[in-house]
Amino acid sequence: MNHLTEIESEAVHIIREAVGEAERPVLLFSGGKDSVVMLHLARKAFAPAPLPFPLLHVDTGHNFPEVLAYRDRVVAAYGLRLHVALVQESIDRGELTERPDGSRNPLQTHCLRRAVELHRFDAVFGGARRDEEKARAKERVFSLRDEFGGWDPRRQRPELWQLYNGRHGPGEHFRVFPLSNWTELDVWQYVEREHIELPGIYFAHDREVFRRDGMWLTAGDWGGPRADEHAEKRTVRYRTVGDMACTGAVESSAMTVRAVITEIAASRLTERGATRADDRLSDTAMEDRKREGYF
Amino acid sequence: MTAATGQPAEALTTTAASLLRFATAGSVDDGKSTLAGRLLHDSRSVLSDQLAAVEHASRARGLSVPDLALLTDGLRAEREQGITIDVAYRYFATPRRRFVLADTPGHVQYTRNMVTGASTAELMVILTDVRHGVVEQTRRHTAVAALLRVPHLLLAVNKLDLVDFRAAPFTAVVDEFTALARSLGVPEVTAIPISARDGDNVVTASTRMDWYGGPTLLDHLETVPAAGEPDDTPARFPVQYVIRPGATGQRGYAGRITAGTLRVGDRVTVLPAGLTSTVTAIDALGTPVDSARAPQSVSLRLADDLDVARGDLIAPVDAAPRPTRTVEATVCHLHDRPLREGARVLVKHATRTVPALVTAIPVRLDPDGLRPTPAHGSLSVNDLGRVTLRTAEPLPLDPYARSRRNGSFLLIDPADGSTLTAGMVGQAPGTAGESHEANGQSR
Ligand SMILES: Nc1nc2c(ncn2[C@@H]2O[C@H](COP(=O)(O)OP(=O)(O)O)[C@@H](O)[C@H]2O)c(=O)[nH]1
Numbered sequence: 001m002n003h004l005t006e007i008e009s010e011a012v013h014i015i016r017e018a019v020g021e022a023e024r025p026v027l028l029f030s031g032g033k034d035s036v037v038m039l040h041l042a043r044k045a046f047a048p049a050p051l052p053f054p055l056l057h058v059d060t061g062h063n064f065p066e067v068l069a070y071r072d073r074v075v076a077a078y079g080l081r082l083h084v085a086l087v088q089e090s091i092d093r094g095e096l097t098e099r100p101d102g103s104r105n106p107l108q109t110h111c112l113r114r115a116v117e118l119h120r121f122d123a124v125f126g127g128a129r130r131d132e133e134k135a136r137a138k139e140r141v142f143s144l145r146d147e148f149g150g151w152d153p154r155r156q157r158p159e160l161w162q163l164y165n166g167r168h169g170p171g172e173h174f175r176v177f178p179l180s181n182w183t184e185l186d187v188w189q190y191v192e193r194e195h196i197e198l199p200g201i202y203f204a205h206d207r208e209v210f211r212r213d214g215m216w217l218t219a220g221d222w223g224g225p226r227a228d229e230h231a232e233k234r235t236v237r238y239r240t241v242g243d244m245a246c247t248g249a250v251e252s253s254a255m256t257v258r259a260v261i262t263e264i265a266a267s268r269l270t271e272r273g274a275t276r277a278d279d280r281l282s283d284t285a286m287e288d289r290k291r292e293g294y295f
Numbered sequence: 296m297t298a299a300t301g302q303p304a305e306a307l308t309t310t311a312a313s314l315l316r317f318a319t320a321g322s323v324d325d326g327k328s329t330l331a332g333r334l335l336h337d338s339r340s341v342l343s344d345q346l347a348a349v350e351h352a353s354r355a356r357g358l359s360v361p362d363l364a365l366l367t368d369g370l371r372a373e374r375e376q377g378i379t380i381d382v383a384y385r386y387f388a389t390p391r392r393r394f395v396l397a398d399t400p401g402h403v404q405y406t407r408n409m410v411t412g413a414s415t416a417e418l419m420v421i422l423t424d425v426r427h428g429v430v431e432q433t434r435r436h437t438a439v440a441a442l443l444r445v446p447h448l449l450l451a452v453n454k455l456d457l458v459d460f461r462a463a464p465f466t467a468v469v470d471e472f473t474a475l476a477r478s479l480g481v482p483e484v485t486a487i488p489i490s491a492r493d494g495d496n497v498v499t500a501s502t503r504m505d506w507y508g509g510p511t512l513l514d515h516l517e518t519v520p521a522a523g524e525p526d527d528t529p530a531r532f533p534v535q536y537v538i539r540p541g542a543t544g545q546r547g548y549a550g551r552i553t554a555g556t557l558r559v560g561d562r563v564t565v566l567p568a569g570l571t572s573t574v575t576a577i578d579a580l581g582t583p584v585d586s587a588r589a590p591q592s593v594s595l596r597l598a599d600d601l602d603v604a605r606g607d608l609i610a611p612v613d614a615a616p617r618p619t620r621t622v623e624a625t626v627c628h629l630h631d632r633p634l635r636e637g638a639r640v641l642v643k644h645a646t647r648t649v650p651a652l653v654t655a656i657p658v659r660l661d662p663d664g665l666r667p668t669p670a671h672g673s674l675s676v677n678d679l680g681r682v683t684l685r686t687a688e689p690l691p692l693d694p695y696a697r698s699r700r701n702g703s704f705l706l707i708d709p710a711d712g713s714t715l716t717a718g719m720v721g722q723a724p725g726t727a728g729e730s731h732e733a734n735g736q737s738r
Contacts, residue, residue, distance in 0.1 A: 001313060001314075001590075001591070002312070002313070003312070003313055003314040003392075003393040005591070006313075006314050006590065007314065008580065008592070009551060009580075009590055009591050009592040010590070010592075012551075012580060012592040013535070013550075013551040013592050016535040016536045016549055016550070016551075016592070017535060017646070019536060020535050020536050020605050020646065044580045044581055045536075045549065045580075045592070046536070046538055046549070047538075047580075047581065048538075048540040048544065049538045049539060049540045049541075049544075130384045130386070131385075131386045137383040137384055137385065138381050138382065138383045138384075157713065157714040158382075158407055158408070158410075158411040158629050158714055158717070159411065160410065160411050160414040160415075160703070160705065160717045161414045161415060161699065161700060161703045162415075162551070162553070162700065163643055163645075163703065163704070163705050165643060165705060165707055165712065165714045167641075167707060167712030168712055169711060169712065180384070181384065181386070181395055183386045183388070185388070186393075
């Protein structure tokens with residue numbers, strides 16, 4: 001069996017198991033390629049019936065406008081239900097304060113926890129992959145979270161065969177990761193095979209960017225460029241889409257899915273290493289954020 | 296250090312033919328992490344930022360060459376203790392195959408992680424240090440591989456550089472291991488002499504062992520058959536979800552085929568109720584097909600309007616398992632709280648979860664040779680043993696020797712939902728009296 005067909009079958013199996021076991025599933029949808037692929041798989045899993053759960057987007061307020069437009073187009077095209085949790089609203093309510101570096105990525109955790117609590121979601125689909133980062137290599141497919149959304153590696157249940165234990169106590173929920181066994185290359189190959197549309201910023205385009213910490217960041221009112229940084233036009237694309245303040249672009253001429261696949265296969269940097277400032281903070285940055293309830 | 300083979304990037308962009316899931320096991324310091332690091336590194340799956348991090352960490356520890364073991368070192372607690380304490384999954388690809396590597400720890404108290412890693416593995420690499428040969432840990436790891444019926448065993452005899460790359464020490468380890476494997480009912484073993492540190496026979500053929508004419512470790516991983524179950528296994532289809540497309544559409548039964556092949560026109564029975572019907576359509580995630588096989592996810596339609604729900608099992612009428620309420624199984628206990636006779640548990644089998652009573656725990660199996668010893672009615676964490684369960688509703692089980700998917704189950708604590716125990720229907724392989732029957736069915 002072709003490996004894409006096999007991991008597709010596995011992901012669909014995981015999604016159907018979670019929906020079979022949970023009362024209130026929800027799918028985290030950012031418009032990023034992993035969440036787009038996850039949505040595609042979820043729609044296939046229940047076709048021809050409509051998707052039996054809503055989407056949730058934690059909007060930092062620093063999202064790329066192109067990505068938000070894409071999100072809304074997808075939601076309208078497939079008649080989906082979308083909840084949006086706004087980081088700005090939590091800041092306005094005084095639950096959160098802006099960080100000095102302008103990054104709102106760490107603030108998402110709070111909004112996610114709050115939305116899960118408010119809607120009593122008990123299975124939250126995330127697009128995280130084990131190949132992304134060391135702490136994720138040990139993540140379960142069904143990852144148990146306590147009432148505070150926290151992840152305790154020692155409390156995680158062993159997962160054997162294809163048996164996922166979805167039982168949880170009151171207030172606890174599961175993060176479910178259907179793409180656990182996918183790599184970045186698999187995601188792109190699947191996008192190609194299934195002709196999945198992605199936001200345009202994944203492909204090479206001209207953009208006003210400036211250099212910070214060795215990354216190309218998009219100029220914008222979130223806090224850049226500073227006086228000592230200067231914006232210039234470059235041909236770039238994004239390998240991940242997130243908060244504009246910490247998601248860097250790479251210089252690239254890849255304008256098609258095929259060209260992106262060739263570029264990734266040849267690339268010598270992981271996608272997080274290349275473009276995510278939040279993982280550069282320390283060797284255990286991801287592990288620490290997961291303990292606090294990050295995806 | 297052998298240079299990276301440098302596969303052309305182009306080759307990796309094509310969709311690899313198939314996927315192989317494998318696990319590695321070895322005692323502490325046999326070189327498991329080094330081997331995993333070497334596979335990732337030499338297949339060019341290690342990217343420059345990861346390598347830079349490893350070089351940095353190696354320098355910080357006063358090492359002159361990068362320690363590839365650090366590539367697969369996971370959580371902080373482990374880094375502090377310097378040992379691997381949980382199953383970590385790694386991914387790499389060659390132009391021929393995509394690989395999922397379950398990196399399982401060698402430490403004594405973590406049998407449960409080995410069992411976990413082995414449960415989905417189609418191949419297990421058992422690593423030994425050529426100077427030490429078969430040690431207690433080797434026996435345990437081989438016993439787990441036999442118990443979990445991992446289809447292929449690969450003995451990697453490591454550190455050949457420390458015995459001047461001579462054949463005799465290698466052959467001695469292989470002979471000892473082959474005898475062990477046979478006693479555990481494992482019919483076939485492949486053995487490869489390697490130096491994980493230097494890369495000999497891992498990805499590139501060694502130039503220092505002329506006497507060895509076999510494949511490199513990666514060659515073997517790339518060519519071993521990936522099919523987990525024998526082709527003649529009867530079909531098993533646990534229903535995960537009933538798709539109801541509006542008022543007029545016909546119901547679809549969504550699930551993943553766990554064994555065998557299903558065809559349009561098959562006469563099937565829906566268990567445990569035992570109703571019968573005919574498969575009228577198979578939808579392979581958007582494509583109508585005439586047949587589909589494990590491990591595909593599909594949805595089925597049946598000719599008759601039956602009452603089918605999540606938890607039911609669809610199987611061919613003429614080769615269906617007989618649902619039973621008495622389950623005899625070999626288990627590995629996974630939880631810190633012991634499992635005791637009389638315990639009320641939940642059994643999760645395929646997509647069905649039912650209450651059950653642990654009626655007997657007659658036997659513990661010693662972890663080195665799976666020999667039965669008295670269990671005195673309880674099993675502790677990491678114990679292997681036999682249990683008898685009485686379930687509240689009948690379960691359509693197969694012997695694990697015939698189907699790893701339909702013959703396996705979990706025991707769950709009804710109070711807090713913890714996963715307690717991993718279960719395999721039937722007797723362990725290689726144990727007195729039963730080896731014939733079990734092997735006849737599995738191979
Ligand atoms: N001489 C030699 N040393 C090796 C070889 N493979 C691993 N080692 C060393 O053995 C030690 C333990 O290796 P490691 O991979 O951490 O073992 P693990 O505990 O099984 O993961 C380290 O010092 C390695 O450098 C080998 O092929 N030859």
